[in-house]
Amino acid sequence: MNATTTATDSRNAAGEVMFALRQTSLGGPEVLQLAEVPRPVVGPGEILIGVHAAGLNPTDFKHRASRIFLPAPPFTLGWDVSGTVVSTGPGVTLFQPGDDVFGMLPYPHGVGSHAEYVAGPTRAFVIKPAGVSHIQAAALPLAALTAWQALVDTARLRRGQRVLIHAAAGGVGHLAVQIAKELGAHVTGTASAPKHSFLSEIGADACVDYRSEDFTDIDEPYDVVLDSLGGATSTRSVRVLRPGGSLVSLQRSDPDTAAVAETAQVRAVGLIVEHDQAGMQAIADLAARGRLRAHISAVFTLAEAARAHAVGEAGRTTGKLVISVC
Numbered sequence: 001m002n003a004t005t006t007a008t009d010s011r012n013a014a015g016e017v018m019f020a021l022r023q024t025s026l027g028g029p030e031v032l033q034l035a036e037v038p039r040p041v042v043g044p045g046e047i048l049i050g051v052h053a054a055g056l057n058p059t060d061f062k063h064r065a066s067r068i069f070l071p072a073p074p075f076t077l078g079w080d081v082s083g084t085v086v087s088t089g090p091g092v093t094l095f096q097p098g099d100d101v102f103g104m105l106p107y108p109h110g111v112g113s114h115a116e117y118v119a120g121p122t123r124a125f126v127i128k129p130a131g132v133s134h135i136q137a138a139a140l141p142l143a144a145l146t147a148w149q150a151l152v153d154t155a156r157l158r159r160g161q162r163v164l165i166h167a168a169a170g171g172v173g174h175l176a177v178q179i180a181k182e183l184g185a186h187v188t189g190t191a192s193a194p195k196h197s198f199l200s201e202i203g204a205d206a207c208v209d210y211r212s213e214d215f216t217d218i219d220e221p222y223d224v225v226l227d228s229l230g231g232a233t234s235t236r237s238v239r240v241l242r243p244g245g246s247l248v249s250l251q252r253s254d255p256d257t258a259a260v261a262e263t264a265q266v267r268a269v270g271l272i273v274e275h276d277q278a279g280m281q282a283i284a285d286l287a288a289r290g291r292l293r294a295h296i297s298a299v300f301t302l303a304e305a306a307r308a309h310a311v312g313e314a315g316r317t318t319g320k321l322v323i324s325v326c
Contacts, residue, residue: 024065
């Protein structure tokens with residue numbers, strides 16, 4: 001545990017308080033403050049996790065600034081978590097104290113992993129592979145589940161198909177590249193030119209520099225487009241799909257996208273990630289075999305979280321940012 005955690009171990013053991021990253025108002029990174037709050041108490045079907053590390057995602061920045069799906073502050077952000085089970089609630093049979101687990105708290109209302117302890121439903125978590133660190137595991141859940149649910153559950157991507165992944169060097173994007181390659185697809189990713197070597201290293205077959213190239217200039221249409229940019233990019237993405245292809249958007253699409261997709265005989269859907277134990281187990285299996293690995297751009301402590309938000313919001317991160325709790 002870090003120094004801050006060590007100082008409060010005895011109180012936490014008594015179920016009194018813990019440190020958490022809190023905000024009492026909406027705004028920029030400066031609204032984030034380290035505060036003492038009551039430690040969660042588990043209910044039926046829940047586990048209490050001593051957090052070792054927690055991932056940071058763009059949705060954290062957006063909720064900090066405008067709360068989106070959450071009630072008014074105060075609240076603690078964070079959905080990704082990797083840690084050790086401290087206690088279990090009534091009815092829990094899958095885990096026991098001492099188990100190392102990782103997963104995504106139910107999105108959006110199960111938020112709260114940017115803290116020393118967090119409680120969540122048992123079936124949001126799986127056992128962390130022994131060969132995967134807590135830092136690495138914490139970077140995976142939300143982004144990898146998003147990619148898995150988009151490519152596997154929604155688009156049903158198959159071997160030999162062609163997929164275009166926008167913002168392919170980002171958190172969701174770079175994991176989607178790896179998942180698509182594991183499924184046997186031909187993968188094209190959009191990113192700035194300096195990131196193309198990174199995309200090639202993780203399996204991309206082709207790269208498009210969005211600053212100087214037009215991704216709609218293609219020789220062969222795609223079967224699937226994963227769009228994490230939204231807006232006009234969604235509508236333009238319809239043009240590169242074959243009839244019967246799928247556009248899966250993670251952001252708000254241009255209002256014209258649905259009509260354009262219908263005319264083009266393309267399926268266009270928006271996805272919001274869900275907690276999913278089967279998906280998490282698939283991700284854990286890939287990670288255990290070395291087939292899925294998050295690129296960690298930087299690691300911050302809880303006390304440095306405001307700086308982490310500022311770095312993430314700059315929009316230049318390759319891969320993921322992680323908060324180390326202990």
